[in-house]
Amino acid sequence: MRSDEMDRPRTFTEEARRAQIMRCAIEALAELGFSGSSLAEIARRAGVSKGVVSYYFAGKDELLGQVLFDVYARAGAAIAERIGHANDPAVVIRGYLEANLSFLAENLADIRAVVEIAANARSPDGSLRFAVPGEDPVLAHLQSLLQAGKDTGRFGEVDSRSMAVLIRGAIDTASGRLVGDPAFDLEAYTRQLVDVVDLALRPAT
Amino acid sequence: MRSDEMDRPRTFTEEARRAQIMRCAIEALAELGFSGSSLAEIARRAGVSKGVVSYYFAGKDELLGQVLFDVYARAGAAIAERIGHANDPAVVIRGYLEANLSFLAENLADIRAVVEIAANARSPDGSLRFAVPGEDPVLAHLQSLLQAGKDTGRFGEVDSRSMAVLIRGAIDTASGRLVGDPAFDLEAYTRQLVDVVDLALRPAT
Amino acid sequence: MRSDEMDRPRTFTEEARRAQIMRCAIEALAELGFSGSSLAEIARRAGVSKGVVSYYFAGKDELLGQVLFDVYARAGAAIAERIGHANDPAVVIRGYLEANLSFLAENLADIRAVVEIAANARSPDGSLRFAVPGEDPVLAHLQSLLQAGKDTGRFGEVDSRSMAVLIRGAIDTASGRLVGDPAFDLEAYTRQLVDVVDLALRPAT
Amino acid sequence: MRSDEMDRPRTFTEEARRAQIMRCAIEALAELGFSGSSLAEIARRAGVSKGVVSYYFAGKDELLGQVLFDVYARAGAAIAERIGHANDPAVVIRGYLEANLSFLAENLADIRAVVEIAANARSPDGSLRFAVPGEDPVLAHLQSLLQAGKDTGRFGEVDSRSMAVLIRGAIDTASGRLVGDPAFDLEAYTRQLVDVVDLALRPAT
DNA sequence: CATGAATGAGCGTTCATTCAT
DNA sequence: TATGAATGAACGCTCATTCAT
Structure with a gap:
């Protein structure tokens, strides 16, 4: 998906998932702090598997940078x-x-x-x-x-x-x-x- | 050691070691931040083995609390x-x-x-x-x-x-x-x- | 698909797709070695989605075996x-x-x-x-x-x-x-x- | 240990462990190939936990390089x-x-x-x-x-x-x-x- | 007292595979 | 047909902690 093809525009559902994950990341960061906000915890809050986060974001850095x-x-x-x-x-x-x-x-x-x-x-x-x-x-x-x-x-x-x-x-x-x-x-x-x-x-x- | 026998007062050398370790913890925290300040890093700066830190402090929490x-x-x-x-x-x-x-x-x-x-x-x-x-x-x-x-x-x-x-x-x-x-x-x-x-x-x- | 119905002969376009994928697999293997030749990489070179490879081959093993x-x-x-x-x-x-x-x-x-x-x-x-x-x-x-x-x-x-x-x-x-x-x-x-x-x-x- | 202090010479027992781990790595590589020789597999053959391998070698690269x-x-x-x-x-x-x-x-x-x-x-x-x-x-x-x-x-x-x-x-x-x-x-x-x-x-x- | 050895859980990441659409 | 979404297991690695010596 995204991580494979850098130029393709993001679909609506793709953006929705990204937004959802970012929202869960924000909640985790606010409640558990930086070190408590593992991809596993973020995924858990989003109700998806860990891999999904890596699927929608190139890495944790991209996710955090996007939130910022x-x-x-x-x-x-x-x-x-x-x-x-x-x-x-x-x-x-x-x-x-x-x-x-x-x-x-x-x-x-x-x-x-x-x-x-x-x-x-x-x-x-x-x-x-x-x-x-x-x-x-x-x-x-x-x-x-x-x-x-x-x-x-x-x-x-x-x-x-x-x-x-x-x-x-x-x-x-x-x-x-x-x-x-x-x-x-x-x-x-x-x-x-x-x-x-x-x-x-x-x-x- | 110390953490097992709560009532015995600390000897002078014990306090010296604790102070030394706390000093190194402070330096590590200031330079590398919280996540970079592992017990291994603190022990390295103190020139002692990792076990020493655990010996003089009940755990990382006690060390950090003491620094605070x-x-x-x-x-x-x-x-x-x-x-x-x-x-x-x-x-x-x-x-x-x-x-x-x-x-x-x-x-x-x-x-x-x-x-x-x-x-x-x-x-x-x-x-x-x-x-x-x-x-x-x-x-x-x-x-x-x-x-x-x-x-x-x-x-x-x-x-x-x-x-x-x-x-x-x-x-x-x-x-x-x-x-x-x-x-x-x-x-x-x-x-x-x-x-x-x-x-x-x-x-x- | 193909791997489910073993007896039906493959159509021309099917064979063409398989050949194309095999060609891309060969290029990936030659350039990146075995461990670098993930299905994602092969699909990327073929300009198709990962699923296509699984669609035309029962699995990675069948693809590699076929190349061999x-x-x-x-x-x-x-x-x-x-x-x-x-x-x-x-x-x-x-x-x-x-x-x-x-x-x-x-x-x-x-x-x-x-x-x-x-x-x-x-x-x-x-x-x-x-x-x-x-x-x-x-x-x-x-x-x-x-x-x-x-x-x-x-x-x-x-x-x-x-x-x-x-x-x-x-x-x-x-x-x-x-x-x-x-x-x-x-x-x-x-x-x-x-x-x-x-x-x-x-x-x- | 070793990964922390680069200059200290290795003790006898340390060398023995390293040799044992290298031996197990060689066996794993010979039997299961490169991709089958995970640190977990090597550790399993050595009868130790995964962390031990990382303890005696700075990383998988050092282990493999040493074997080579x-x-x-x-x-x-x-x-x-x-x-x-x-x-x-x-x-x-x-x-x-x-x-x-x-x-x-x-x-x-x-x-x-x-x-x-x-x-x-x-x-x-x-x-x-x-x-x-x-x-x-x-x-x-x-x-x-x-x-x-x-x-x-x-x-x-x-x-x-x-x-x-x-x-x-x-x-x-x-x-x-x-x-x-x-x-x-x-x-x-x-x-x-x-x-x-x-x-x-x-x-x- | 102090060490070095060892553990076990958790980390971020990759990947073959499955599946609804 | 073909896709994109999702999974789950495994990967190498780090770290606080425990413990025999």
Whole structure:
């Protein structure tokens, strides 16, 4: 099938199976972590034999890479849609924060799966399999949003790089809270983060 | 050996061996990640046979748990010493942030090891092996520091829980940056974080 | 399909498909060796799905057996034609050698495929799948040619069995040389073999 | 153990285990062929678990390579000893033939194992794992023996290369006969081969 | 105390085969 | 006829653990 002929387009049912397997992989990763998500476990959740996974994906790497790519794409689309029409940098940043945190909450398993993959998948040489060699694009994007605000005078004189790191940290930590901390109040957290960032970016009066 | 007779105190040489093995485990975890840190690899780094590790620790779980405990204890001590004598909550928080980030920078391998363990070590049932069942003590401690400031009127009306989560996220993300992002400027980041938190906690005028 | 209804003769198109698949099997065996010649690889070369191979052949064994049979038959025909009209045993033997070696050179892939199959195909019990249980017919044939020469006094008192084995060895080894030894000179080798055999068979003076 | 520390010399018991495993590998290869000689089968014959084989050899490749090397070394030593003191090229060649054929007969399983390995073991890229890149050293050695005879005028004007190929073919084919052809008479075959080669190399009178 | 030897389960992957469509 | 989907067993290999010495 797929692994044999690289150029043939995928049929509908083929895509459906791939999606199903990816869904099961995401669930396994979210529940059992990277090392618990063997092909056997993923296949078990999909109700198929181990071979089926190898049949629809060239290997575990392709499966994990596809999951990574898909979730990233969906997250990017959700965030882009949320801040698409805004001009005011402050509104953009607010939208960025809210979109990130709500995507997190609504796609918790996906996010956890992505974190497991990105942090654990390794090449045979021991290096992280899905580490982007140069600049972290997610961080760079956020930094550019901040810089745009500074350039237009809408934001004060913050260190845009440090602020980007700080904000990403504040966002990323939320997924950890959403799991296993029933007391975590995402709405309150979102409001607080929006306030803090708003305050931090406000130009000196 | 040790794991069989729980009550006998450990001799000095025993503790030395345990410490040596834990040090090697930390190095392996920091360099190779969780899955690359097999007992064989740890034993190799310690220059001993695999059996020795099993001899001084009841199993891999006990070794990892001990590493986790030790690093936590050292970090807690470093932070407590830094903020020990301060009374002003703002000074306490500032000390907390600086102590955390400098401990991070000066004990990077230990921190990375702890992150690897906490995020990856699992029980047979798939649940995180070292997840504390109830309240996260680290988070609770920070929250209590913030609450103290609120109670004395020194801080404004922030949501102390959300702020604690935010701050922890901002701190924890720094270790990821310190590794593999050569452009990361810890001093600038520390200043920025201190400023942001100071601003956020300042009472409304 | 075919393997279910043993008595129905094969249609023309059926035979064509079988021949095509066998051709692709030969190419795969010659290029990739026995273990590299999976049904998937053979089907890929034939531009059909894996199922087709199973459809036209009862199993991999039947396919390989058929390849073996076909190449043997073609080789036998080529040799028979070459020595068909000769009466003098010396001329017959010379023709046999020349026919064998030239068939080898002109059907190298086929020969290599046959060697791979004969040496590697095994029954579930581990025994060679295509080993003829009794007397090797190829060897017996050559021996009979030699014996005929002895009986008519045209050849000397050689051990016809040993000579047959020797000659077959000298022929069979040539295919190995033709592949991967670019310096191998088949013409020179043929002349040399013909001379050696002629000398060996010449009656004592 | 061995796979962990590359420089430590092997203990006696370690060598004994390795030798035992190699012996079982040779038996499996001789009886079941390359594809039938899985680590599981070899371990089963050795009466140990699968892991033991991986414990004493870095991988299947090392095991097979070691078998290849050992048998080659033993064969080379046996042949060298047999022809060591001879000066007359004709005597050397005669010794070479007799030594080869008797080593074959007395180490049949080893030879068959070597043939299986050399013909089937492949690298991941599909190329033969143990193919020597340049000239076949076995063939080159024999050719040099023949050339020496020609150079001293002891042999006639044969094509030394072709004769070497012919003789190797005649030798190699014997192992195939020794297995499964109970009628094969090695002594008669050796005499015949010696005679044929002697005749072929004799200078024109 | 420490080792080296051995186990057994599980890993990702390959492959001949079967079968509904 | 021919396909693509699915299976299940076997493969080489890794690893935490156990144990006699």
